[in-house]
Amino acid sequence: MARYSIDVSGMTSFLLGLLNIYSPTGDTERAVAYVRKAFESLRLDVRLNAKGSLVAALNGQSADRPRALAVHVDTLGAMVKEIKPNGRLRLTQLGSYAWNSVEGEGCLVRTVTGRVVSGTILLTKASFHVHREEVGTLQRKEENMEVRLDARTTNADETRALGIEVGDFVYLNPRAELTETGFIRSRHLDDKASVACIYGALKAMADAQLVPSQRTDILITTFEEVGHGASTGVPADCVELLVVDMAAVGEGQNSDEFSCGICVKDSSGPYHIEMRRKLVELAQNANIPYKLDVYPGYRSDGDAALRAGADIRVGLIGPGVDASHAYERTHQDSLVATARMVVEYLMAP
Numbered sequence: 001m002a003r004y005s006i007d008v009s010g011m012t013s014f015l016l017g018l019l020n021i022y023s024p025t026g027d028t029e030r031a032v033a034y035v036r037k038a039f040e041s042l043r044l045d046v047r048l049n050a051k052g053s054l055v056a057a058l059n060g061q062s063a064d065r066p067r068a069l070a071v072h073v074d075t076l077g078a079m080v081k082e083i084k085p086n087g088r089l090r091l092t093q094l095g096s097y098a099w100n101s102v103e104g105e106g107c108l109v110r111t112v113t114g115r116v117v118s119g120t121i122l123l124t125k126a127s128f129h130v131h132r133e134e135v136g137t138l139q140r141k142e143e144n145m146e147v148r149l150d151a152r153t154t155n156a157d158e159t160r161a162l163g164i165e166v167g168d169f170v171y172l173n174p175r176a177e178l179t180e181t182g183f184i185r186s187r188h189l190d191d192k193a194s195v196a197c198i199y200g201a202l203k204a205m206a207d208a209q210l211v212p213s214q215r216t217d218i219l220i221t222t223f224e225e226v227g228h229g230a231s232t233g234v235p236a237d238c239v240e241l242l243v244v245d246m247a248a249v250g251e252g253q254n255s256d257e258f259s260c261g262i263c264v265k266d267s268s269g270p271y272h273i274e275m276r277r278k279l280v281e282l283a284q285n286a287n288i289p290y291k292l293d294v295y296p297g298y299r300s301d302g303d304a305a306l307r308a309g310a311d312i313r314v315g316l317i318g319p320g321v322d323a324s325h326a327y328e329r330t331h332q333d334s335l336v337a338t339a340r341m342v343v344e345y346l347m348a349p
Contacts, residue, residue: 004208006339008332011200012178014038015335018192022108022171024077025094028052028222031073031192035220038199042206053233054220056202058346063215068234068312069342070301071195071244072224075188076325078170080109081142083160087153088146091121091170095225099140101326106173107147111163119147121172175327182332183257189328193319194244195220197335201342212346221301230301231308240275241312242345243302244338246321246330248295255320257330259289260337263316266295268303275315282344289337291320317341 023031032054039046045057054073060066076097082090089109102121109117124144125131131138138144147170153159176186184193198218205212217238221229224245234241247261255261262279263271276292283290302314319334 004204015196019176025074056218058216060212060215065239068238069218072221080168083156087159097325108171119149185329190246197338200339230305243316249322254293257320258333266298272313
C-alpha cells in the first residue's frame with residue numbers, strides 16, 4: 001500500500017474547532033455544517049438524511065462487500081425544564097451524566113429566537129457562608145441543581161422577559177485546550193475526538209490518493225447520546241459497520257490515552273468476533289498501538305443499528321478518553337493511532 005501520513009496539526013485544529021461548536025443532542029446543525037465543510041474540502045460526496053445526520057460516500061475499488069463507518073457529533077447538554085419562582089432555571093439532562101460533574105460549570109441558554117444568555121450551574125444551596133452544612137451534604141440531583149443567569153432577574157416573569165422558555169437548549173462550556181504535552185482536555189471529546197480521527201484518516205487518504213478497498217458510507221450521527229443515532233442511515237447492503245467512539249479510560253480498564261481502543265464488549269453485549277480479529281490483525285501488521293477492552297455502562301451506534309434490525313457485523317474502535325461524560329481528556333497519540341486504524345480498515349480487503 002502507498003505510504004500515507006496523518007496531519008496531526010490539522011486534525012487537532014479541526015477537533016478544537018469542533019469542540020467549540022455547541023451541539024447537544026437535538027441541536028446539532030452548526031456542528032454538522034462544520035464537518036460537512038471539512039469533508040467537502042476533501043472532495044467527498046456528502047448529503048444530509050432526514051434525521052439531520054451527515055452521510056459521506058466513498059467509492060471503493062470494489063462494491064461486493066460494502067462497509068459503513070459511524071461516529072456521532074451530538075454531545076451531552078441540557079434543556080430548560082422549569083423556570084423557577086426565583087427566576088432561576090431547573091434543567092433536564094440531554095444524555096446521561098453525574099450532576100456533580102457539571103456543578104459550577106459555565107453555560108449558555110439559547111432561546112428559540114437565537115438570543116444567548118450566560119449562566120452557571122449551581123447547587124440550590126451553593127453559598128458556603130449561608131448553607132455551610134448543606135453545601136457538603138445536599139444530594140446532587142435534578143431538583144437540587146439550578147442555573148443562575150447572568151441577568152437581573154429575581155422571578156419567573158423577569159426571566160421570561162429575556163425570551164427564555166421551557167425547552168430552550170442549555171450548552172455546557174467545553175473549555176477545550178491543547179496542552180504543551182500533547183493532551184487535549186475538554187468536554188465532549190465523546191465523540192468529537194472520533195470525528196476528528198475520521199477527518200484525519202480521510203485527509204491522509206486524499207493526500208496520498210488512496211482509494212478504499214470497498215464502497216464505504218460514513219455516517220455522522222446526531223442522536224447517539226439518546227440511543228437511536230444509527231438506527232437508520234446504514235445502507236441495507238452493508239456487510240460491516242465500524243463504529244468509531246471513545247475508549248473508556250479509568251480504574252479497572254485496559255484502555256489508555258495513547259493508543260487505539262478496540263472494544264470487545266459493552267453493556268449491550270460482545271462485538272462481532274470476526275471484526276475483532278480483523279481489527280487486531282490490522283493493528284499488529286501496521287504497528288499501531290492498541291488496547292482490547294470491555295466498556296461497562298456504554299452503548300454505541302452499533303447497538304442502535306443492530307436493534308433496528310441491521311444485518312451486519314459490527315466492530316468498535318476509538319481514542320482513549322479519561323473521565324468520560326465529565327471534563328474529559330485524551331492525547332494526540334491516541335488520535336493518531338485511531339486515525340491510522342481507520343485508514344488501515346478502509347484499505348483492507
